[in-house]
Amino acid sequence: MPKEKFELVIHPEISKWRREKLVNEALFKDIREKGQLQNLIARRLPDGSVELLAGYRRYLALKALGKKAEDMDIKILENVSDKDALLIALSENTKRKDMSPVEEGRAFRSMKKLKMTVEEIALRRGVSESYVRNRLELLELPRKIQELMENGEIPMSYAKPIIRLESIGERAQLELVQEIKRGQEDYYGGIRSVEEANDVVEKTLAQVRQMKELAAKYGPCPQCGSTQIGQDWEKNKVKCHRCKHAWHKETKDPWEFHELKQ
Template sequence: MTATTATATAKKATGKAPAKKGAAKKPAARKAPAKKAAAPAPAAPAELKTTLKVLPVESIERDENQPREIFDEEKLQELADSIKEIGVQQAITVRYISRGKYRIISGERRWRASRKAGVATIPAMVMHGLEGGSETLEGFTRSVAENLSRADMSPLEEARAFQKLVDFGLTAEEVAKRIGKSWNHVDNRLQLLKLVPAVQEALIKGHLPVGLAWYAAQISPANQNAFLARWSRGQFATIRDAEQFCQRVRLEEQDAASQSVMFVLAEDAPDPSRTDDSMFPELAEADIDRRERIISDRNRLVGKIGRLGAAGEILQEIANMDPDELALLLSGAHGGISGNRMRIDHLRQVATKASQNLAKAATAATVRAGALRVAPDMEATTTEADAS
Protein backbone atom coordinates (compact mmCIF):
# COMPACT_ATOMS: atom_id res chain seq x y z
CA MET A 1 0.00 0.00 0.00
CA THR A 2 2.87 2.30 0.66
CA ALA A 3 4.28 1.72 -2.81
CA THR A 4 0.86 2.33 -4.34
CA THR A 5 0.47 5.56 -2.41
CA ALA A 6 3.91 6.73 -3.50
CA THR A 7 3.06 5.93 -7.13
CA ALA A 8 -0.19 7.84 -6.90
CA THR A 9 1.56 10.79 -5.34
CA ALA A 10 4.14 10.76 -8.12
CA LYS A 11 1.34 10.69 -10.73
CA LYS A 12 -0.34 13.66 -9.08
CA ALA A 13 2.89 15.58 -9.12
CA THR A 14 3.39 14.65 -12.77
CA GLY A 15 -0.11 15.73 -13.58
CA LYS A 16 0.39 19.12 -11.96
CA ALA A 17 3.71 19.78 -13.65
CA PRO A 18 2.23 21.04 -16.97
CA ALA A 19 0.10 23.54 -15.03
CA LYS A 20 3.29 24.93 -13.41
CA LYS A 21 5.58 24.49 -16.35
CA GLY A 22 7.34 27.79 -15.73
CA ALA A 23 7.96 26.94 -12.08
CA ALA A 24 9.30 23.48 -12.95
CA LYS A 25 11.97 24.99 -15.19
CA LYS A 26 13.15 27.68 -12.76
CA PRO A 27 16.92 27.94 -13.12
CA ALA A 28 17.27 28.94 -9.46
CA ALA A 29 16.12 25.51 -8.27
CA ARG A 30 18.91 23.83 -10.24
CA LYS A 31 21.60 26.36 -9.41
CA ALA A 32 21.25 26.31 -5.65
CA PRO A 33 23.35 23.13 -5.13
CA ALA A 34 26.03 24.50 -7.47
CA LYS A 35 26.31 27.69 -5.38
CA LYS A 36 26.95 25.63 -2.27
CA ALA A 37 29.76 23.80 -4.04
CA ALA A 38 31.33 26.97 -5.51
CA ALA A 39 31.26 29.13 -2.39
CA PRO A 40 32.10 26.78 0.47
CA ALA A 41 30.50 28.64 3.34
CA PRO A 42 30.66 25.46 5.47
CA ALA A 43 34.44 25.56 5.02
CA ALA A 44 34.71 28.17 7.78
CA PRO A 45 34.95 25.56 10.56
CA ALA A 46 37.64 23.79 8.54
CA GLU A 47 39.74 26.97 8.54
CA LEU A 48 40.08 26.54 12.29
CA LYS A 49 41.70 23.19 11.71
CA THR A 50 45.29 24.30 11.79
CA THR A 51 48.42 22.51 12.90
CA LEU A 52 51.90 23.82 13.54
CA LYS A 53 54.48 21.79 11.66
CA VAL A 54 58.07 21.95 10.54
CA LEU A 55 57.97 21.46 6.78
CA PRO A 56 60.66 20.93 4.16
CA VAL A 57 61.23 24.25 2.41
CA GLU A 58 61.09 22.52 -0.98
CA SER A 59 57.62 21.11 -0.26
CA ILE A 60 56.20 24.63 -0.24
CA GLU A 61 55.32 26.67 -3.31
CA ARG A 62 54.41 30.32 -3.69
CA ASP A 63 50.92 31.45 -4.66
CA GLU A 64 51.13 33.08 -8.07
CA ASN A 65 48.02 35.15 -7.29
CA GLN A 66 49.19 36.49 -3.96
CA PRO A 67 49.04 40.31 -3.59
CA ARG A 68 52.69 40.96 -2.83
CA GLU A 69 54.89 41.21 -5.92
CA ILE A 70 58.02 43.15 -4.98
CA PHE A 71 60.73 41.91 -2.62
CA ASP A 72 63.72 44.10 -1.77
CA GLU A 73 66.77 41.92 -2.43
CA GLU A 74 68.94 43.76 0.09
CA LYS A 75 66.41 43.36 2.89
CA LEU A 76 65.80 39.77 1.82
CA GLN A 77 69.52 39.06 2.22
CA GLU A 78 69.49 40.68 5.65
CA LEU A 79 66.64 38.40 6.69
CA ALA A 80 68.44 35.38 5.23
CA ASP A 81 71.54 36.22 7.29
CA SER A 82 69.36 36.48 10.39
CA ILE A 83 67.73 33.13 9.66
CA LYS A 84 71.16 31.51 9.37
CA GLU A 85 71.94 32.72 12.88
CA ILE A 86 68.68 32.33 14.80
CA GLY A 87 66.24 30.63 12.43
CA VAL A 88 62.72 31.69 11.42
CA GLN A 89 61.13 33.37 14.43
CA GLN A 90 57.54 33.41 13.18
CA ALA A 91 55.86 30.55 11.34
CA ILE A 92 54.56 31.14 7.86
CA THR A 93 50.98 30.17 6.99
CA VAL A 94 50.31 27.61 4.27
CA ARG A 95 47.44 25.49 3.05
CA TYR A 96 47.69 21.81 2.29
CA ILE A 97 47.21 20.98 -1.39
CA SER A 98 47.88 17.27 -1.87
CA ARG A 99 50.61 14.64 -1.84
CA GLY A 100 52.77 16.43 0.66
CA LYS A 101 52.63 19.78 -1.12
CA TYR A 102 51.72 23.13 0.43
CA ARG A 103 50.98 26.61 -0.91
CA ILE A 104 51.79 29.86 0.89
CA ILE A 105 48.99 31.98 2.32
CA SER A 106 51.29 34.46 4.07
CA GLY A 107 54.99 34.63 4.81
CA GLU A 108 56.49 34.42 1.32
CA ARG A 109 59.30 36.77 2.30
CA ARG A 110 60.36 34.47 5.17
CA TRP A 111 60.12 31.48 2.81
CA ARG A 112 62.26 33.19 0.17
CA ALA A 113 64.84 34.21 2.77
CA SER A 114 64.93 30.65 4.11
CA ARG A 115 65.70 29.34 0.64
CA LYS A 116 68.39 32.00 0.24
CA ALA A 117 69.84 31.02 3.62
CA GLY A 118 69.98 27.38 2.53
CA VAL A 119 67.97 25.98 5.45
CA ALA A 120 66.13 22.71 4.88
CA THR A 121 62.99 23.27 6.96
CA ILE A 122 60.71 26.06 8.07
CA PRO A 123 58.00 26.29 10.76
CA ALA A 124 54.55 26.61 9.22
CA MET A 125 50.97 26.88 10.38
CA VAL A 126 49.17 24.44 8.09
CA MET A 127 45.51 25.05 7.26
CA HIS A 128 43.44 22.14 6.08
CA GLY A 129 40.19 22.44 4.14
CA LEU A 130 40.85 25.90 2.76
CA GLU A 131 40.07 25.37 -0.91
CA GLY A 132 40.98 27.68 -3.75
CA GLY A 133 43.49 29.86 -1.92
CA SER A 134 43.89 33.35 -3.38
CA GLU A 135 41.73 32.35 -6.34
CA THR A 136 38.71 32.77 -4.07
CA LEU A 137 37.43 35.93 -2.45
CA GLU A 138 37.92 34.63 1.08
CA GLY A 139 41.38 33.28 0.41
CA PHE A 140 42.61 36.40 -1.32
CA THR A 141 41.11 38.65 1.37
CA ARG A 142 42.94 36.63 4.03
CA SER A 143 46.23 37.05 2.17
CA VAL A 144 45.76 40.80 1.69
CA ALA A 145 44.81 41.36 5.34
CA GLU A 146 47.83 39.37 6.52
CA ASN A 147 50.27 41.33 4.37
CA LEU A 148 48.72 44.66 5.35
CA SER A 149 48.98 43.84 9.03
CA ARG A 150 52.71 43.26 8.60
CA ALA A 151 53.18 46.42 6.46
CA ASP A 152 54.75 44.21 3.80
CA MET A 153 53.02 45.68 0.76
CA SER A 154 53.99 48.67 -1.35
CA PRO A 155 51.31 51.25 -2.20
CA LEU A 156 50.97 49.89 -5.75
CA GLU A 157 50.71 46.32 -4.51
CA GLU A 158 47.93 47.47 -2.20
CA ALA A 159 46.24 49.20 -5.14
CA ARG A 160 46.33 46.08 -7.31
CA ALA A 161 45.16 43.89 -4.44
CA PHE A 162 42.23 46.20 -3.69
CA GLN A 163 41.33 46.26 -7.38
CA LYS A 164 41.28 42.47 -7.45
CA LEU A 165 38.88 42.48 -4.50
CA VAL A 166 36.73 44.95 -6.42
CA ASP A 167 36.88 42.58 -9.40
CA PHE A 168 35.46 39.89 -7.13
CA GLY A 169 32.37 42.09 -6.91
CA LEU A 170 33.04 44.13 -3.77
CA THR A 171 32.59 47.87 -3.49
CA ALA A 172 35.42 50.02 -2.14
CA GLU A 173 33.47 50.33 1.12
CA GLU A 174 33.18 46.56 1.42
CA VAL A 175 36.88 46.12 0.68
CA ALA A 176 37.69 48.60 3.45
CA LYS A 177 35.55 46.71 5.98
CA ARG A 178 37.06 43.33 5.07
CA ILE A 179 40.69 44.41 5.40
CA GLY A 180 40.27 46.78 8.33
CA LYS A 181 41.20 50.00 6.52
CA SER A 182 39.30 53.22 5.97
CA TRP A 183 37.37 53.78 2.75
CA ASN A 184 39.58 56.80 2.10
CA HIS A 185 42.72 54.65 2.26
CA VAL A 186 41.29 52.11 -0.17
CA ASP A 187 40.08 54.78 -2.59
CA ASN A 188 43.41 56.64 -2.48
CA ARG A 189 45.28 53.45 -3.33
CA LEU A 190 42.91 52.60 -6.19
CA GLN A 191 43.61 56.03 -7.69
CA LEU A 192 47.27 55.04 -8.10
CA LEU A 193 46.26 52.57 -10.82
CA LYS A 194 45.65 55.58 -13.08
CA LEU A 195 49.37 56.38 -13.06
CA VAL A 196 51.30 55.86 -16.29
CA PRO A 197 54.10 53.22 -16.18
CA ALA A 198 56.93 55.78 -15.81
CA VAL A 199 55.27 57.40 -12.78
CA GLN A 200 54.49 53.99 -11.29
CA GLU A 201 58.14 53.05 -11.61
CA ALA A 202 59.19 56.28 -9.89
CA LEU A 203 56.80 55.45 -7.06
CA ILE A 204 58.07 51.88 -6.74
CA LYS A 205 61.69 53.03 -6.62
CA GLY A 206 60.91 55.63 -3.96
CA HIS A 207 61.63 58.60 -6.23
CA LEU A 208 58.09 59.90 -5.83
CA PRO A 209 56.22 60.18 -2.49
CA VAL A 210 52.95 58.25 -2.44
CA GLY A 211 50.96 61.35 -1.46
CA LEU A 212 52.31 63.28 -4.43
CA ALA A 213 51.69 60.28 -6.69
CA TRP A 214 48.00 60.53 -5.80
CA TYR A 215 47.92 64.13 -7.06
CA ALA A 216 49.73 63.07 -10.25
CA ALA A 217 47.12 60.36 -10.81
CA GLN A 218 44.43 63.03 -11.11
CA ILE A 219 45.88 64.51 -14.32
CA SER A 220 45.94 63.09 -17.84
CA PRO A 221 48.54 60.45 -18.81
CA ALA A 222 50.41 62.82 -21.15
CA ASN A 223 50.63 65.50 -18.48
CA GLN A 224 51.74 62.93 -15.90
CA ASN A 225 54.87 62.31 -17.98
CA ALA A 226 55.53 66.05 -18.33
CA PHE A 227 55.06 66.50 -14.57
CA LEU A 228 57.46 63.64 -13.82
CA ALA A 229 60.09 65.25 -16.03
CA ARG A 230 59.80 68.49 -14.06
CA TRP A 231 59.90 66.62 -10.73
CA SER A 232 62.96 64.62 -11.77
CA ARG A 233 64.80 67.83 -12.70
CA GLY A 234 64.10 69.29 -9.26
CA GLN A 235 61.96 72.14 -10.51
CA PHE A 236 59.71 72.23 -7.44
CA ALA A 237 60.96 73.82 -4.22
CA THR A 238 58.75 71.66 -2.01
CA ILE A 239 56.39 68.70 -2.26
CA ARG A 240 53.52 71.08 -1.59
CA ASP A 241 54.53 73.13 -4.65
CA ALA A 242 54.41 69.97 -6.76
CA GLU A 243 50.99 69.06 -5.36
CA GLN A 244 49.64 72.53 -6.17
CA PHE A 245 51.11 72.23 -9.66
CA CYS A 246 49.14 69.01 -10.26
CA GLN A 247 45.99 70.56 -8.84
CA ARG A 248 46.33 73.52 -11.19
CA VAL A 249 46.95 71.25 -14.17
CA ARG A 250 43.79 69.35 -13.28
CA LEU A 251 41.79 72.60 -13.19
CA GLU A 252 43.21 73.63 -16.58
CA GLU A 253 42.35 70.20 -18.01
CA GLN A 254 38.77 70.45 -16.77
CA ASP A 255 38.42 73.98 -18.17
CA ALA A 256 39.85 72.88 -21.53
CA ALA A 257 37.54 69.87 -21.63
CA SER A 258 34.53 72.16 -21.17
CA GLN A 259 35.65 73.85 -24.39
CA SER A 260 36.19 70.51 -26.18
CA VAL A 261 39.96 70.95 -26.33
CA MET A 262 42.90 69.31 -24.57
CA PHE A 263 45.30 70.99 -22.17
CA VAL A 264 48.81 69.67 -22.84
CA LEU A 265 51.92 70.59 -20.85
CA ALA A 266 55.09 71.35 -22.79
CA GLU A 267 57.77 68.66 -22.63
CA ASP A 268 60.28 71.15 -21.18
CA ALA A 269 59.48 73.52 -18.36
CA PRO A 270 59.51 77.19 -19.40
CA ASP A 271 61.99 79.81 -18.30
CA PRO A 272 60.82 80.85 -14.80
CA SER A 273 61.71 84.47 -15.57
CA ARG A 274 59.20 84.59 -18.40
CA THR A 275 56.44 87.07 -17.51
CA ASP A 276 54.37 88.00 -20.53
CA ASP A 277 50.74 87.79 -21.58
CA SER A 278 51.24 85.06 -24.17
CA MET A 279 50.67 82.36 -21.55
CA PHE A 280 47.06 83.52 -21.23
CA PRO A 281 45.38 82.67 -24.55
CA GLU A 282 42.12 84.30 -23.47
CA LEU A 283 43.81 87.70 -23.74
CA ALA A 284 44.34 87.19 -27.45
CA GLU A 285 40.57 87.13 -27.88
CA ALA A 286 39.85 90.06 -25.54
CA ASP A 287 38.55 93.32 -27.00
CA ILE A 288 40.31 96.64 -26.55
CA ASP A 289 38.21 97.68 -23.53
CA ARG A 290 38.98 94.40 -21.76
CA ARG A 291 42.71 94.81 -22.43
CA GLU A 292 42.70 98.39 -21.16
CA ARG A 293 40.92 97.37 -17.95
CA ILE A 294 43.50 94.63 -17.35
CA ILE A 295 46.39 97.05 -17.84
CA SER A 296 44.76 99.60 -15.52
CA ASP A 297 44.05 97.01 -12.80
CA ARG A 298 47.57 95.65 -13.15
CA ASN A 299 49.19 99.04 -12.64
CA ARG A 300 46.96 99.82 -9.66
CA LEU A 301 47.75 96.47 -7.96
CA VAL A 302 51.49 96.79 -8.53
CA GLY A 303 51.34 100.30 -7.06
CA LYS A 304 49.60 99.02 -3.91
CA ILE A 305 52.11 96.23 -3.48
CA GLY A 306 54.89 98.81 -3.84
CA ARG A 307 53.49 100.73 -0.87
CA LEU A 308 53.91 97.68 1.34
CA GLY A 309 57.55 98.67 1.62
CA ALA A 310 56.56 101.38 4.13
CA ALA A 311 54.72 98.84 6.29
CA GLY A 312 57.76 96.59 6.13
CA GLU A 313 60.00 99.37 7.40
CA ILE A 314 57.67 100.03 10.34
CA LEU A 315 57.60 96.33 11.26
CA GLN A 316 61.37 96.10 10.94
CA GLU A 317 61.75 99.10 13.30
CA ILE A 318 59.48 97.46 15.89
CA ALA A 319 61.35 94.17 15.54
CA ASN A 320 64.69 95.88 16.29
CA MET A 321 63.51 97.92 19.30
CA ASP A 322 64.52 97.14 22.87
CA PRO A 323 61.59 95.34 24.57
CA ASP A 324 61.80 97.58 27.66
CA GLU A 325 61.64 100.74 25.55
CA LEU A 326 58.79 99.27 23.52
CA ALA A 327 56.87 98.55 26.73
CA LEU A 328 57.45 102.11 27.94
CA LEU A 329 56.26 103.68 24.70
CA LEU A 330 53.14 101.57 24.16
CA SER A 331 51.91 101.05 27.74
CA GLY A 332 50.22 104.45 27.81
CA ALA A 333 49.34 104.57 24.13
CA HIS A 334 45.88 104.03 22.65
CA GLY A 335 45.18 100.28 22.68
CA GLY A 336 48.22 99.56 24.77
CA ILE A 337 50.67 96.76 24.03
CA SER A 338 47.97 94.08 23.56
CA GLY A 339 45.86 96.17 21.20
CA ASN A 340 48.77 97.07 18.94
CA ARG A 341 50.03 93.51 19.01
CA MET A 342 46.59 92.33 17.80
CA ARG A 343 46.83 94.76 14.86
CA ILE A 344 50.24 93.39 13.87
CA ASP A 345 49.07 89.79 14.31
CA HIS A 346 46.16 90.54 12.01
CA LEU A 347 48.56 91.96 9.43
CA ARG A 348 50.67 88.83 9.73
CA GLN A 349 47.66 86.58 9.11
CA VAL A 350 46.57 88.63 6.10
CA ALA A 351 50.14 88.69 4.78
CA THR A 352 50.32 84.90 5.08
CA LYS A 353 47.10 84.48 3.11
CA ALA A 354 48.30 86.95 0.49
CA SER A 355 51.59 85.07 0.18
CA GLN A 356 49.76 81.76 -0.23
CA ASN A 357 47.55 83.28 -2.92
CA LEU A 358 50.60 84.61 -4.74
CA ALA A 359 52.12 81.11 -4.57
CA LYS A 360 48.99 79.75 -6.26
CA ALA A 361 49.25 82.50 -8.87
CA ALA A 362 52.87 81.55 -9.50
CA THR A 363 51.80 77.93 -9.96
CA ALA A 364 49.07 78.97 -12.39
CA ALA A 365 51.59 80.98 -14.41
CA THR A 366 54.07 78.07 -14.39
CA VAL A 367 51.42 75.62 -15.54
CA ARG A 368 50.20 77.87 -18.34
CA ALA A 369 53.63 78.88 -19.57
CA GLY A 370 54.54 76.68 -22.53
CA ALA A 371 51.28 74.70 -22.33
CA LEU A 372 48.99 74.23 -25.32
CA ARG A 373 45.28 73.86 -25.81
CA VAL A 374 44.83 71.40 -28.63
CA ALA A 375 41.64 70.27 -30.36
CA PRO A 376 41.48 66.43 -30.33
CA ASP A 377 40.97 66.24 -34.11
CA MET A 378 44.00 68.50 -34.64
CA GLU A 379 46.12 66.23 -32.47
CA ALA A 380 44.99 63.18 -34.41
CA THR A 381 45.86 64.90 -37.71
CA THR A 382 49.30 65.84 -36.41
CA THR A 383 49.95 62.29 -35.23
CA GLU A 384 48.98 60.85 -38.61
CA ALA A 385 51.23 63.35 -40.39
CA ASP A 386 54.17 62.45 -38.15
CA ALA A 387 53.59 58.75 -38.75
CA SER A 388 53.63 59.20 -42.52
Protein backbone atom coordinates (compact mmCIF):
# COMPACT_ATOMS: atom_id res chain seq x y z
CA MET A 1 0.00 0.00 0.00
CA PRO A 2 1.56 3.33 -1.08
CA LYS A 3 2.32 5.86 1.63
CA GLU A 4 0.00 8.84 1.95
CA LYS A 5 1.68 11.98 0.63
CA PHE A 6 0.83 15.21 2.39
CA GLU A 7 2.16 18.65 3.15
CA LEU A 8 3.40 19.08 6.72
CA VAL A 9 3.01 22.68 7.89
CA ILE A 10 4.34 24.33 11.03
CA HIS A 11 1.87 25.90 13.46
CA PRO A 12 2.57 29.68 13.46
CA GLU A 13 2.15 30.04 17.23
CA ILE A 14 3.59 26.78 18.58
CA SER A 15 6.82 27.33 16.65
CA LYS A 16 7.40 30.53 18.67
CA TRP A 17 7.27 28.91 22.09
CA ARG A 18 10.83 27.62 22.25
CA ARG A 19 13.92 29.64 21.39
CA GLU A 20 15.61 26.66 19.74
CA LYS A 21 15.20 27.07 15.97
CA LEU A 22 18.22 25.16 14.65
CA VAL A 23 18.86 21.44 14.38
CA ASN A 24 19.91 19.98 17.73
CA GLU A 25 23.20 18.21 17.05
CA ALA A 26 22.82 15.61 19.81
CA LEU A 27 19.27 14.75 18.70
CA PHE A 28 20.38 14.61 15.06
CA LYS A 29 23.11 12.07 15.89
CA ASP A 30 20.74 10.03 18.07
CA ILE A 31 18.09 9.73 15.36
CA ARG A 32 20.71 8.99 12.70
CA GLU A 33 22.11 6.12 14.79
CA LYS A 34 18.93 4.72 16.38
CA GLY A 35 16.14 5.89 14.09
CA GLN A 36 12.98 7.77 15.10
CA LEU A 37 11.91 6.35 18.45
CA GLN A 38 9.08 8.81 19.23
CA ASN A 39 6.38 9.87 16.84
CA LEU A 40 5.47 13.42 15.94
CA ILE A 41 2.00 14.70 16.81
CA ALA A 42 -0.01 16.57 14.19
CA ARG A 43 -3.57 17.40 13.22
CA ARG A 44 -5.30 17.30 9.86
CA LEU A 45 -6.53 20.67 8.63
CA PRO A 46 -9.71 21.20 6.58
CA ASP A 47 -7.66 21.72 3.39
CA GLY A 48 -6.08 18.27 3.81
CA SER A 49 -2.66 19.46 4.91
CA VAL A 50 -1.18 18.25 8.18
CA GLU A 51 -0.08 20.70 10.91
CA LEU A 52 2.69 19.78 13.33
CA LEU A 53 1.73 20.17 16.99
CA ALA A 54 4.55 18.46 18.89
CA GLY A 55 8.00 17.18 18.01
CA TYR A 56 9.42 20.22 16.24
CA ARG A 57 13.02 19.46 17.32
CA ARG A 58 12.71 15.89 16.01
CA TYR A 59 11.10 17.19 12.82
CA LEU A 60 14.10 19.47 12.16
CA ALA A 61 16.50 16.58 12.77
CA LEU A 62 14.55 14.22 10.48
CA LYS A 63 14.33 16.88 7.79
CA ALA A 64 18.11 17.43 8.04
CA LEU A 65 18.51 13.67 7.50
CA GLY A 66 16.63 14.01 4.21
CA LYS A 67 13.34 12.52 5.40
CA LYS A 68 10.11 13.61 3.73
CA ALA A 69 6.88 14.02 5.71
CA GLU A 70 5.49 10.69 4.51
CA ASP A 71 8.66 8.93 5.72
CA MET A 72 8.31 10.27 9.26
CA ASP A 73 6.40 8.51 12.03
CA ILE A 74 3.55 10.97 12.61
CA LYS A 75 0.42 10.48 14.67
CA ILE A 76 -2.23 12.49 12.83
CA LEU A 77 -5.23 13.55 14.89
CA GLU A 78 -8.58 14.31 13.26
CA ASN A 79 -11.12 17.03 14.10
CA VAL A 80 -8.91 18.96 16.54
CA SER A 81 -10.03 22.52 17.30
CA ASP A 82 -7.59 25.44 17.43
CA LYS A 83 -7.83 25.61 21.23
CA ASP A 84 -7.33 21.87 21.66
CA ALA A 85 -4.38 22.00 19.26
CA LEU A 86 -2.55 24.40 21.56
CA LEU A 87 -3.41 22.41 24.67
CA ILE A 88 -2.24 19.16 23.08
CA ALA A 89 0.97 20.83 21.93
CA LEU A 90 1.71 22.23 25.40
CA SER A 91 0.97 18.91 27.08
CA GLU A 92 3.21 16.98 24.67
CA ASN A 93 6.00 19.56 24.91
CA THR A 94 6.11 19.43 28.70
CA LYS A 95 6.16 15.62 28.62
CA ARG A 96 9.10 15.34 26.27
CA LYS A 97 11.29 18.25 27.41
CA ASP A 98 10.79 20.59 30.35
CA MET A 99 9.60 24.02 29.27
CA SER A 100 11.01 27.09 30.96
CA PRO A 101 8.52 29.49 32.63
CA VAL A 102 9.12 31.97 29.77
CA GLU A 103 8.30 29.30 27.18
CA GLU A 104 5.12 28.44 29.09
CA GLY A 105 4.28 32.13 29.10
CA ARG A 106 4.51 32.20 25.30
CA ALA A 107 2.20 29.19 25.13
CA PHE A 108 -0.34 30.87 27.40
CA ARG A 109 -0.13 34.04 25.28
CA SER A 110 -0.99 31.96 22.20
CA MET A 111 -4.06 30.66 24.02
CA LYS A 112 -5.13 34.19 24.98
CA LYS A 113 -5.01 35.11 21.29
CA LEU A 114 -7.79 32.54 20.83
CA LYS A 115 -9.85 34.41 23.45
CA MET A 116 -9.12 31.89 26.19
CA THR A 117 -9.29 33.52 29.62
CA VAL A 118 -6.70 33.01 32.35
CA GLU A 119 -9.34 31.05 34.26
CA GLU A 120 -10.02 28.75 31.29
CA ILE A 121 -6.30 28.20 30.62
CA ALA A 122 -5.68 27.35 34.28
CA LEU A 123 -8.66 24.96 34.35
CA ARG A 124 -7.69 23.17 31.14
CA ARG A 125 -4.05 22.89 32.22
CA GLY A 126 -4.77 21.88 35.81
CA VAL A 127 -2.80 24.75 37.35
CA SER A 128 -3.70 27.81 39.42
CA GLU A 129 -4.65 31.15 37.86
CA SER A 130 -1.65 32.79 39.56
CA TYR A 131 0.59 30.18 37.87
CA VAL A 132 -0.70 31.34 34.47
CA ARG A 133 -0.54 35.07 35.31
CA ASN A 134 3.00 34.84 36.68
CA ARG A 135 4.23 33.26 33.44
CA LEU A 136 2.39 35.76 31.26
CA GLU A 137 4.02 38.55 33.28
CA LEU A 138 7.46 37.28 32.26
CA LEU A 139 6.71 38.35 28.69
CA GLU A 140 6.60 41.98 29.88
CA LEU A 141 10.35 41.77 30.54
CA PRO A 142 12.88 42.95 27.93
CA ARG A 143 14.07 40.18 25.60
CA LYS A 144 17.58 40.17 27.12
CA ILE A 145 16.18 39.47 30.59
CA GLN A 146 13.80 36.80 29.27
CA GLU A 147 16.81 35.01 27.80
CA LEU A 148 18.65 35.16 31.13
CA MET A 149 15.64 33.56 32.82
CA GLU A 150 15.39 30.89 30.11
CA ASN A 151 19.06 30.08 30.67
CA GLY A 152 18.52 29.84 34.43
CA GLU A 153 20.80 32.79 35.19
CA ILE A 154 18.03 34.78 36.92
CA PRO A 155 15.33 33.05 39.04
CA MET A 156 11.73 33.66 37.99
CA SER A 157 10.98 34.97 41.50
CA TYR A 158 12.78 38.24 40.63
CA ALA A 159 10.41 39.01 37.75
CA LYS A 160 7.98 41.22 39.69
CA PRO A 161 10.57 43.69 41.08
CA ILE A 162 12.22 43.91 37.65
CA ILE A 163 8.86 44.58 35.95
CA ARG A 164 8.15 47.38 38.44
CA LEU A 165 11.03 49.36 36.90
CA GLU A 166 9.43 49.23 33.44
CA SER A 167 8.22 52.83 33.72
CA ILE A 168 11.81 54.02 34.18
CA GLY A 169 13.24 52.10 31.27
CA GLU A 170 15.15 49.00 30.21
CA ARG A 171 18.47 50.41 31.42
CA ALA A 172 17.24 50.52 35.03
CA GLN A 173 15.91 46.96 34.70
CA LEU A 174 19.23 45.68 33.34
CA GLU A 175 21.16 47.42 36.14
CA LEU A 176 18.95 45.67 38.69
CA VAL A 177 19.53 42.35 36.91
CA GLN A 178 23.30 42.85 37.05
CA GLU A 179 23.08 43.38 40.81
CA ILE A 180 20.96 40.23 41.15
CA LYS A 181 23.52 38.24 39.15
CA ARG A 182 26.34 39.69 41.27
CA GLY A 183 24.48 38.64 44.41
CA GLN A 184 24.41 35.06 43.16
CA GLU A 185 28.13 35.06 42.35
CA ASP A 186 29.56 37.24 45.13
CA TYR A 187 28.89 36.36 48.77
CA TYR A 188 29.52 39.94 49.92
CA GLY A 189 27.94 42.03 47.17
CA GLY A 190 24.92 42.49 44.96
CA ILE A 191 21.29 41.64 45.63
CA ARG A 192 20.82 38.31 47.36
CA SER A 193 17.04 38.04 47.82
CA VAL A 194 13.73 39.17 46.33
CA GLU A 195 13.18 41.28 49.46
CA GLU A 196 16.43 43.16 48.79
CA ALA A 197 15.42 43.62 45.14
CA ASN A 198 12.07 45.11 46.22
CA ASP A 199 13.86 47.48 48.61
CA VAL A 200 16.13 48.68 45.81
CA VAL A 201 13.13 49.18 43.51
CA GLU A 202 11.29 51.18 46.19
CA LYS A 203 14.30 53.48 46.66
CA THR A 204 14.78 53.86 42.92
CA LEU A 205 11.12 54.74 42.32
CA ALA A 206 11.20 57.20 45.23
CA GLN A 207 14.27 58.91 43.71
CA VAL A 208 12.54 59.15 40.34
CA ARG A 209 9.43 60.67 41.95
CA GLN A 210 11.62 63.19 43.77
CA MET A 211 13.44 64.14 40.54
CA LYS A 212 10.09 64.67 38.76
CA GLU A 213 8.86 66.86 41.62
CA LEU A 214 12.05 68.95 41.59
CA ALA A 215 11.97 69.31 37.79
CA ALA A 216 8.34 70.43 37.95
CA LYS A 217 9.20 72.97 40.65
CA TYR A 218 12.58 74.32 39.46
CA GLY A 219 12.69 73.29 35.82
CA PRO A 220 15.18 71.06 33.99
CA CYS A 221 18.94 71.40 34.06
CA PRO A 222 19.93 74.77 32.48
CA GLN A 223 23.02 73.12 30.99
CA CYS A 224 21.74 69.94 29.30
CA GLY A 225 17.96 70.06 29.75
CA SER A 226 17.80 66.83 31.73
CA THR A 227 15.09 66.35 34.35
CA GLN A 228 17.36 63.99 36.31
CA ILE A 229 18.09 66.51 39.03
CA GLY A 230 18.45 66.36 42.80
CA GLN A 231 18.99 68.63 45.78
CA ASP A 232 22.51 68.85 47.18
CA TRP A 233 23.37 68.98 50.87
CA GLU A 234 24.16 72.71 50.49
CA LYS A 235 21.16 74.99 50.89
CA ASN A 236 19.45 76.06 47.64
CA LYS A 237 21.85 73.98 45.54
CA VAL A 238 20.42 71.76 42.79
CA LYS A 239 22.58 69.34 40.81
CA CYS A 240 22.09 67.49 37.55
CA HIS A 241 22.73 63.74 37.76
CA ARG A 242 23.51 63.55 34.03
CA CYS A 243 26.01 66.36 33.33
CA LYS A 244 26.87 67.19 37.00
CA HIS A 245 26.05 70.89 36.48
CA ALA A 246 25.01 72.61 39.74
CA TRP A 247 23.03 75.82 40.11
CA HIS A 248 21.05 77.94 42.55
CA LYS A 249 17.47 76.69 42.52
CA GLU A 250 15.92 80.19 42.58
CA THR A 251 18.28 82.41 40.54
CA LYS A 252 19.43 79.63 38.15
CA ASP A 253 22.98 80.97 38.48
CA PRO A 254 25.73 78.36 38.15
CA TRP A 255 26.72 77.37 41.68
CA GLU A 256 30.31 78.52 41.24
CA PHE A 257 29.05 81.98 40.23
CA HIS A 258 26.58 82.05 43.14
CA GLU A 259 29.43 81.31 45.59
CA LEU A 260 31.54 84.13 44.15
CA LYS A 261 28.72 86.59 44.82
CA GLN A 262 28.48 85.64 48.50
